[in-house]
Amino acid sequence: MKSRIMYILLVFLLSTSITACSSSKINHSSSASNSKITDTSLSSDSKSDNIKTAMPSNNNTVLEAYKxxxxxxxxxxxxxxxxxxxxxDFLTNKEIYGADFKVTHFTVLDMDGDEVPEVVLELAVDDNPSFYEVLHYMDDTVYGYNIVYRGLEGLKTDGTFQYSNGAADNGYGKLKFQLNAYETDILGYMKSSQNNDNIIISYFINNKSVTEESYNYFIKExxxxxxxxxxxxxxxxxxxxLTVHPQ
Incomplete structure (x- = not known):
């Protein structure tokens, strides 16, 4: 019984605190997921499938900056x-969570819909995927935003993703970038609450309460x-x- 209580406390302490609102900040946390990225990481001779759609020509400068x-x-x-x-230096200075990072995978896509690509790095700690570092180009500078692994799962080519605080507390969102922070525009989420001895699960899309059936359809999409x-x-x-190819 004592070990079960200690386990529950540990899980609680490692959970990422995510405010459920239509545009809310994700608090950084050292929580990590055991899930791993499916290895579709074979080298390609062409530009990433994520950014093959037409991009403005000034993105050549952006890609070169990332490279x-x-x-x-x-x-x-x-x-x-x-x-x-x-x-x-970022990977080895241990200034974040006191850990060395290793980049295992990366992807290139437009995360916030501004037609300028971002680069997302998967970071492992002791060979376990634990964080993401999102690189965003703004005002001739590359900025890096560290996000806990469970805060950016199931990334899609349109920039949407899933975040999780637990089996009954999770949702879907899209990032917005600022000079000194990022925010998550929450598209839909589910959350649990306790009423006496009962657990109640509520569902929301665009911050409006919906039925479980509607939410399941949202997840399917x-x-x-x-x-x-x-x-x-x-x-x-x-x-x-990240090499610029002739148009």
């Missing part, structure tokens, strides 16, 4: 470290969206996916 950061030829501004640093393509993090794949 320079990923190859340690340029620094980026880490929102969490509150300073500029190289990718190698989300699940049917195209998943992003994740690539193994290597110099070859970075150069392939």
């Amino acid at each position: 320079a950061v990923l190859l340690n030829d340029a620094e980026f501004f880490s929102i969490d470290n509150k300073k500029k640093l190289s990718l190698d 989300q699940d049917e969206k195209k998943d992003v393509v994740w690539y193994e993090f290597s110099q070859k794949n970075v150069e392939t996916e």
